[in-house]
Amino acid sequence: MKHTVVMSSPIPSIAREILSQRYEVVEHSASGTRSEETMALMAVEADGLITLNHDPVTRRVLESNPNLRIVANYAVGVDNIDLSAASELGIVVTNTPGVLTEATADLTMALLLAAARRVPEGDRMVRSGEFHGWDPFMLLGASLQRKRLGIIGMGRIGTAVARRARSFGMEITYHSRSAHEEAERELGALRLDFDELISTSDFVSLHLPLKAETRHMIDRSALERMKPGAYLINASRGPLVDESALADALTAGTIRGAALDVYEREPAVEPRLLPLDNVILLPHLGSATEEARTEMARIVATEVTAVLEGGRPRFQVN
Numbered sequence: 001m002k003h004t005v006v007m008s009s010p011i012p013s014i015a016r017e018i019l020s021q022r023y024e025v026v027e028h029s030a031s032g033t034r035s036e037e038t039m040a041l042m043a044v045e046a047d048g049l050i051t052l053n054h055d056p057v058t059r060r061v062l063e064s065n066p067n068l069r070i071v072a073n074y075a076v077g078v079d080n081i082d083l084s085a086a087s088e089l090g091i092v093v094t095n096t097p098g099v100l101t102e103a104t105a106d107l108t109m110a111l112l113l114a115a116a117r118r119v120p121e122g123d124r125m126v127r128s129g130e131f132h133g134w135d136p137f138m139l140l141g142a143s144l145q146r147k148r149l150g151i152i153g154m155g156r157i158g159t160a161v162a163r164r165a166r167s168f169g170m171e172i173t174y175h176s177r178s179a180h181e182e183a184e185r186e187l188g189a190l191r192l193d194f195d196e197l198i199s200t201s202d203f204v205s206l207h208l209p210l211k212a213e214t215r216h217m218i219d220r221s222a223l224e225r226m227k228p229g230a231y232l233i234n235a236s237r238g239p240l241v242d243e244s245a246l247a248d249a250l251t252a253g254t255i256r257g258a259a260l261d262v263y264e265r266e267p268a269v270e271p272r273l274l275p276l277d278n279v280i281l282l283p284h285l286g287s288a289t290e291e292a293r294t295e296m297a298r299i300v301a302t303e304v305t306a307v308l309e310g311g312r313p314r315f316q317v318n
Ligand code: GLV
Pocket: 053, 074, 075, 076, 077, 078, 100, 286, 287
């Protein structure tokens, strides 16, 4: 009997090309955020399940099928999956690290530059017919030269952002559980504790996974301790930031601006952010390059194959 691999949504075709050589492949059509119940129904027929980062893979989903051997998340973040339940049930969970690092670092720099130089405001001005000629005072932003970037979470993506920012003349500081000697040596990165980093950075960029201990790490009090001219950049996970406190801080001018790719209750966005000019809002595009998404698809397919053939996956997270 052939194993069945279920994809909760379509992903680049390389995954199906690899998997259909050996397995029955069931590809569900895309339909936004899934409920736990829908995921459980999908899991029932799966020996291998390929999920997106917003699919809730709860204990109930994992328990719905005793034959389920692997959940391959089409993402680097795995906060949508109950990892301890998966381990208890002997189900392997994998992610797609590495291949989306550069894409996500590029997008982070795009957010940072767009916020500092007010790119979306300029675009809106031209489209609305408000551009009446060059003006010495029009849409003045912030230079990156000699500004301090505080990176919270100096893993693969944080380090890739640091490298880019360094070439823009920024001074790099970071907060991380462990020291990164290479970044310190090559980029002159300075390791700081959380309080010092947020109170001295001109730009704060988040690059941490979502866990109980990182939820709301940027809360009202952290925002109050940031410099009044500072910007907050988030291309990691929305719940790291208290979005309601951020809307208050941006409205009151406690900080100068923010640029977000992710949201606390994604895809919902705090409505008070929508009319603000000092926040940039993107629809979770961090890894959205054709190259990264294709490589992510190749990884989930090879991870599922490895596990169903009794081998070892490369990127097991539990
Ligand atoms: C996307 O958000 C990912 O975790 O890969």
